Amino acid sequence: MASMTPPLSSRVPVATAAIALVVAGAVLVPAAPAAAAPVDGEVDSYAYARVAAGSLCGVPHDPMHQHRTFTPATGRRTATVSQLFTAVSKETTENGQVDNSTSGEADANHGAFNTVRFVAQHSVFIRNSEGPDCGLGVIADSQPRALLEVNHRGRVDLAWDRGRTGQIEFLVVTDPDGNNIVDKHRPAAHGDVTFRVHPGTYQLAMNFVTRLNERDVPVGADKTKLAHFKVVADYRR
Structure with a gap:
């Protein structure tokens, strides 16, 4: 099965299509095109819900999505979504909510990524009411990525951190030739890595997801999960 991750501008939510193809444990991404700015970044925030297979409940609310772009000149840009989801059947109603805020910002130095x-x-919430189980699940999904222009040989220090909840699905850096020089799948909550760079355009992509399922909430109770995520990449000569 030969397929490649779509380019930055055509990514779609994980709920409807894979944003990366895993083959033998590696995420395949195309060689990055030349960046129009020292950093060309995008952030996407998604909120969506589902019900268990075979459930008689429906979820009438559509997924929510917001997209933002950023460069060193724009300052910090944030994509924010907030959506209430209701799973409904003739016998029961289950409520959930997703709030998701994803931000990106960058600095440049002499026309190159710095x-x-x-x-x-993320905040995900479910209230499990009395009655049959819909199997409602709510998901907050953040998909940040950026093209990074490097003008001189050096190194990049890449560090990531998340809280006790949520999951980093992947964290990938692709070099100008299309090779994955960092390829992390569900890494530890905290970590860092340093890699060498040479002139060219690098691509940094990641996916952070927080999930909550009705079956994890006692009947008659409600539950909220709060999650945070941070990734910083610094260029050094």
Whole structure:
């Protein structure tokens, strides 16, 4: 099965299509095109819900999505979504909510990438009412990425951090030739890595997701998960 991750401007939510193809444990991404700015960044925030297979409940609310772009000249840009989801059947109603804020910002130095920072804040909520189980699940999904222009040989220090909840699905850096020089799948909550760079355009992409399922909430109770996520990449000569 030969497929490649779509380019930055055509990414779609995880709920409807894979944003990366995992083959033998590696995420495949195309070689990055030349960046129009020292950093060309995008952040996407998604909120969506589902019900268990075979459930008689429906979720009438559509997924929510907001997209923002940023460069060193724009300052910090944030994509924010907030959506209430209701799973409904003749016998029961289950409520959930997703709030998702994903931000990106960057600094440049003499026309080249210097620093890029991504942060996300997630809140997912479910109230499990009396009655048959809909199997309602709510998901906050952040998809930040950026093209990074490097003009001189050096190194990049890449660090990531998340709270006790939420999951970094992947964290990938692709070099100008299309090779994955950092390829992390569900890494530890905190970590860092340093890699060498040479002139060219690099691509940094990641996915952070927080999930909550009705079956994790006692009947008659409600539950909220709060999650945060941060990634910083710093160039050094």
